[in-house]
Amino acid sequence: MLKFIPIRSILLIISLFLITSCSKNSAMKPEDFKDKKPRLIIENYLSGNIKAWGILQNRSGKVTRQFIADLNGKWDGNKLTLDEKFNWNDGEVQTRQWLINKIDENNYEGAAGDVVGKAKGYSYGPAFKFEYVLLVPVKGKKIKITFDDWIFMQDEKVAINRATMTKFGIKVAELTVFFVKD
Numbered sequence: 224m225l226k227f228i229p230i231r232s233i234l235l236i237i238s239l240f241l242i243t244s245c246s247k248n249s250a251m252k253p254e255d256f257k258d259k260k261p262r263l264i265i266e267n268y269l270s271g272n273i274k275a276w277g278i279l280q281n282r283s284g285k286v287t288r289q290f291i292a293d294l295n296g297k298w299d300g301n302k303l304t305l306d307e308k309f310n311w312n313d314g315e316v317q318t319r320q321w322l323i324n325k326i327d328e329n330n331y332e333g334a335a336g337d338v339v340g341k342a343k344g345y346s347y348g349p350a351f352k353f354e355y356v357l358l359v360p361v362k363g364k365k366i367k368i369t370f371d372d373w374i375f376m377q378d379e380k381v382a383i384n385r386a387t388m389t390k391f392g393i394k395v396a397e398l399t400v401f402f403v404k405d
Contacts, residue, residue, distance in 0.1 A: 256348035263376035266303045269296035277400035349376040
């Protein structure tokens with residue numbers, strides 16, 4: 224037996240699609256922070272030792288994992304080499320090495336072994352936005368997840384990181400991280 228979808232349901236779906244499509248234009252942009260203080264210069268902040276604590280939430284907001292991480296960065300005047308070690312509460316240990324090049328005062332480009340292509344970074348005022356596609360291990364496979372990653376400097380020692388993770392434009396998880404610089 225064939226069922227028909229009521230016209231109200233179709234209109235609701237179209238309306239939701241249009242609303243979410245239009246919201247991209249009003250989304251937060253790195254340039255929104257250009258005149259704000261303190262200025263986050265990512266190669267300075269991430270040089271040296273940093274301790275981090277974070278949570279991973281599923282798309283419903285439920286905390287699914289927690290971690291403690293150690294980061295160590297070295298700036299050579301052109302490139303930041305950032306070593307990350309994540310110790311997850313379920314026993315998993317992940318490492319990643321970022322190579323981040325400063326293109327100009329506001330633009331960066333990065334690469335890591337599990338990043339597809341190049342990461343694009345934008346720095347204005349206390350905000351740094353990093354956009355990239357990461358190969359994330361899920362049930363023995365690696366899937367491509369898009370990261371919309373924001374770091375907000377609070378003072379010379381503390382920064383907060385919020386990352387939205389999407390697949391096909393649909394949010395699948397969020398990551399919140401607190402950094403404290405030694």
